[in-house]
Amino acid sequence: MFFFMLGLLFIYLDILYFIEYMFFFLNSCLFIYVILIDWMSLMFISFVFLISSMILLYSMEYMNFDFNKFRFLILMNLFIMFMMFLIISPNLISILLGWDGLGMVSFCLVIFYQNKKSFSSGFVTVILNRMGDLFIIISLIWMLNFGSWNFIFLNYFFNLNYMFFIVLMVMLASLTKSAQIPFSSWLPLAMAAPTPVSSLVHSSTLVTAGIYLMIRFNEIFMNFYFLNFLIIISCLTMFMSGLNAIFEFDLKKIIAFSTLSQMSFMFLILCLGKIEMCFFYLLMHALFKSMMFLSSGILILNMNNNQDIRKMGGLINYLPFCSLIFVFTMMSLCGFPFFCSFYSKDLIFEYFFMVNLNLIFYFFFLFSFFFTFFYSIRVIYYLLLMNFSMFNFLMIIKFESKFLILSMIFISFIMIFFGSFFMWLMFYKFDLILLELKFKLLTVLILMFSIWFFFELNNFLFSFNYFFSMFKIFFFSFMWNLLFLKVNFFLNNFLFFSFFMLKLVENGWIEYNLNMGILLFLKKLMIFNQKIFLNNYKIYMLIFFVLFMMIFMFNLM
Structure with missing residues (x-):
């Protein structure tokens, strides 16, 4: 405070x-x-x-x-x-x-x-x-x-x-x-x-x-002129993370992909020059994303540390408070009216349509918004509205401790009620945004379309053929094969090179020869020094003194 x-x-x-x-x-x-x-x-x-x-x-x-x-x-x-x-x-x-x-x-x-x-x-x-x-x-x-x-x-x-x-x-x-x-x-x-x-x-x-x-x-x-490249990177990341979240079944990974999408959203508005707007959305995102993880953590804990959303269902009957908080965080993620992120996300959405950009950027931007609505509805359906599963019936613990609840109540209150308060404090100078009615209502239209599209495809998603399911697993679920690219090419080659250097330097001929060479050099140097010190030290000092006196007398002449 x-x-x-x-x-x-x-x-x-x-x-x-x-x-x-x-x-x-x-x-x-x-x-x-x-x-x-x-x-x-x-x-x-x-x-x-x-x-x-x-x-x-x-x-x-x-x-x-x-x-x-x-x-x-x-x-x-x-x-x-x-x-x-x-x-x-x-x-x-x-x-x-x-x-x-x-x-x-x-x-x-x-x-x-x-x-x-x-x-x-x-x-x-x-x-x-x-x-x-x-x-x-x-x-x-x-x-x-x-x-x-x-x-x-x-x-x-x-x-x-x-x-x-x-x-x-x-x-x-x-x-x-x-x-x-x-x-x-x-x-x-x-x-x-x-x-x-x-x-x-x-x-x-x-x-x-x-x-x-x-x-x-x-x-x-x-x-x-990095702005154009960063806009392309952020739009691609928004599109990729939203698409991966649709095909993912691990609850924490779905929330991680949503974080990746929102980070790209912040980079996008930063490239358009709205620094305060980007910072405002950063603060609002911190509020609802922390609550999203905390509420999902209680749901996972009650399901005996299971994170697969296919094994959940009907949790609103067991854990009403945590389920309600989770729904509120998902509504904030979607920019639902009068939640904290509505005042930042809707402002950014409207400002984006005032900027003169390529049509491809608008395509990625709108599809990323659609994916955000789609995976939010999907997670709410799988966790709270779907029928009970046998795993759910056997493993539910019904555990909502006072510390877990108390830690969530305060941030939830700020997340729900304080969005407009922060906007009034930070934006005392507003930009004039003039849009047609169809653009003002576009977020609501995308939300309605995503709800209809999800329930239309809900039964169809389980009847894909084998080829598409393999394509789904090995392309969409692995972040467009970026993970394989990193692990197989970068990390494995890095480990192979480090193993090669271990054999060459630590256990190989370089370490042996270098070590023995330095040891022999120091040994000969010490023997030479010892001979001078014990046998001929006085003679050498006398010669050095005579030479010094001759040079000194020569300079005086």
């Missing part, structure tokens, strides 16, 4: 603090930590603290029977701390500290359940995130040309050609962290982590770090 009220004060007074704290200095080398405090960082910190506190309260009950729950809590607090480093940093060195820390702790949390599937998922996650760290390091080295790593000062250097490389590296780093094409395959694999971790990662920390970095770099980024 303190950070939130401070952020409101900063919005009202339009102030910004740039703080430098010097730890020590050695001649001209200064060790300084830089902090940027403005309304954007304060509002984001307040949302991160709100969501993470509710998730930690939720974890007290959810991870109560786990043997490693204290390790889990320590890792979660480290996760939040590294995100704080990233939020308040206008300096690429301190951003790298938070960026690397997020990648390291996310790997530890993905492999928290120690099995083969978790380890392979964590390995893909850490390798792809390490690529993003590499891009940040390259931009860090390139910024040595300017004499400072404070990128907030670089908007005065727009005319310099080598700013191009910094913007390119930062954009690639943001694409890896926010899992856009072609770096998308790690996001559904990260669902191997516990549900509270997924809620924190997908709402306000790891995945949003990329889009937050792009928001910080927006003044530099808008002056280069």
Whole structure:
């Protein structure tokens, strides 16, 4: 609450603090930590603290029977701390500290359940995130040309050609962290982590770090021609993630694909130049996405850790409160009127039709909206409205603890009622949007069409022939074969190369010869030194003294 009220004060007074704290200095080398405090960082910190506190309260009950729950809590607090480093940093060195820390702790949390599937998922996650760290390091080295790593000062250097490389590296780093094409395959694999971790990662920390970095770099980024390429990437990722969510049966992976789609949505509006609108939707998305994971976690816990939506059904009769919250989060995801995301998503949707773009972009945009409505209705139908399954009847536990409920009530209240409040605070200057009635009603028409289309195809989906079902499994469910591309080509070749280097360097002839060669060289050097010291040291010193005196007398003459 303190950070939130401070952020409101900063919005009202339009102030910004740039703080430098010097730890020590050695001649001209200064060790300084830089902090940027403005309304954007304060509002984001307040949302991160709100969501993470509710998730930690939720974890007290959810991870109560786990043997490693204290390790889990320590890792979660480290996760939040590294995100704080990233939020308040206008300096690429301190951003790298938070960026690397997020990648390291996310790997530890993905492999928290120690099995083969978790380890392979964590390995893909850490390798792809390490690529993003590499891009940040390259931009860090390139910024040595300017004499400072404070990128907030670089908007005065727009005319310099080598700013191009910094913007390119930062954009690639943001694409890896926010899992856009072609770096998308790690996001559904990260669902191997516990549900509270997924809620924190997908709402306000790891995945949003990329889009937050792009928001910080927006003044530099808008002056280069990367915008068209980023619009293409974001539209393709929206289309691909929505299509995968339709064919997916794992509940957490469906929510992960929805996160991927919404991240692409934020990148799209960022490319159109609406920074405040993108940040507003980032905050609203953090609210309803955290609630979506928390409510689905209770549903999964009551189904004896089963995540297959085909084995669920009729859960609204067993778990009415969690089912109601889950329906509210899905309605917020769709931009249903008067929920929190309606005030941001509908505004973005209308603004998109005011922009002069190619017809193909509108095609991908509208189809992505249709897919969002379609998989939301599909998940609600499978979980809550479908008939009971035998698995459901046997495995239901009817477990809604007070900690689990209490952690959800507060964010649910903000998610349902505070969307208009935030919009009135952040958008005190509105853009004029003039659209025809058919465009204003287009979201409602797409929603109605998706409901009709789902119930028309509901029985037909189970009667596909064998060829289409194989095509569905090996193409749509594996993210257009991006996962096979990463694992088979990139990761396997990387592992083969590392094994080759292990044999060559660690256990091979290089290590043996280099080691023995250095050892022999040092041994001969020590023997030579010992001979000089024991036998001829005085003679050599006398010769050196005579030569020194001769040179000195020669200079005097």
